[in-house]
Amino acid sequence: MIDEKGILFILSGPSGVGKGTVRKRLFEKATDLQYSISMTTRAMRPGETDGVDYFYKSKEEFENLIEQNELLEYAKYVDNYYGTPRKYVEETLAKGLDVFLEIEVQGAMQVKDNFPEGVFIFLFPPSLDELKNRIVNRGTETEDLVLNRLKEARKEIEMMDAYDYVVVNDQVDHAVAKVEAIIQSEHLKRERIAKQYKKILEAE
């Protein structure tokens, strides 16, 4: 009925908070959400497909896109770039589909600069103790690294002010239901849809 553009949703929060788990559970339920496909300079691996797993680019191509402000955010890990291509996001939104981006806090802040009309959701740990437990239970980190990550997490939580919504991840199902409510209610915002509704009335 309403010819509406899609919305870019960004889920972020401190490391260890459970962003990936919430995103996976959400995608099992919300089948009309589009997951944002990243761009990378790392080599394609067996079984991967260009435009499905990643968009694969050379280092030169990637750096050109950075210069042209064609990445909503990017970072370099070891020797490879990873980023979110603006074009894919905008084309998907233009089709009327929502795009969902699950991302670290640093990346989310870049997206905020480049795409402020996105809806920014901060996933909050039930407590710092719980966050510590989750980082420890990954089992991949030394004691020093855990303390460092926890310190980092505290800093990241201070960045909450740039976000539109805060969802506490006490239970995955609750967090997912809250994200779903946010997605639904954002589509009901008057500033997004009033024009189309008025058109409907004029057409009658």
Added chain:
Amino acid sequence: MIDEKGILFILSGPSGVGKGTVRKRLFEKATDLQYSISMTTRAMRPGETDGVDYFYKSKEEFENLIEQNELLEYAKYVDNYYGTPRKYVEETLAKGLDVFLEIEVQGAMQVKDNFPEGVFIFLFPPSLDELKNRIVNRGTETEDLVLNRLKEARKEIEMMDAYDYVVVNDQVDHAVAKVEAIIQSEHLKRERIAKQYKKILEAE
């Protein structure tokens, strides 16, 4: 966990759109919503209770409250005043309870002036034809009155711009689910809750 004030939700829209039906269905499900109790100068009827059905006031008392800006909105029907007392709403919100107000467009505009921090939801008819059918099917109106109300409804729809959300009432269950999503997501807004979350972190 979060010591939060309640939120005032205002559901409004043109006459005939089905505000009362949506409100009733919502209250059957959302038992923690408080319905806003109106104030009136009309006489108490047998079976009614002061502070439950209405707050009953003399004409002089009511007019004093109007002067003191103690009504979020009011109107005079025939010879009696009806209105929404600010004090009851604010005391209920202070307890952390949401207050829900279902009201005509003119009243909602008064509430907007007096309580702009409320969340304003506009109930939209599926079409003007459908709205006409609903007004006609009430069976209480002459043809002239129906045309007048329809003209009025068109004007009321123009007031949509003052609202935060627009919900189309194509099916009552859908409309109720949307209002529920709005209520849930409004409680997740960062500007409402970030302070309390930061306090939790500092307390640890």
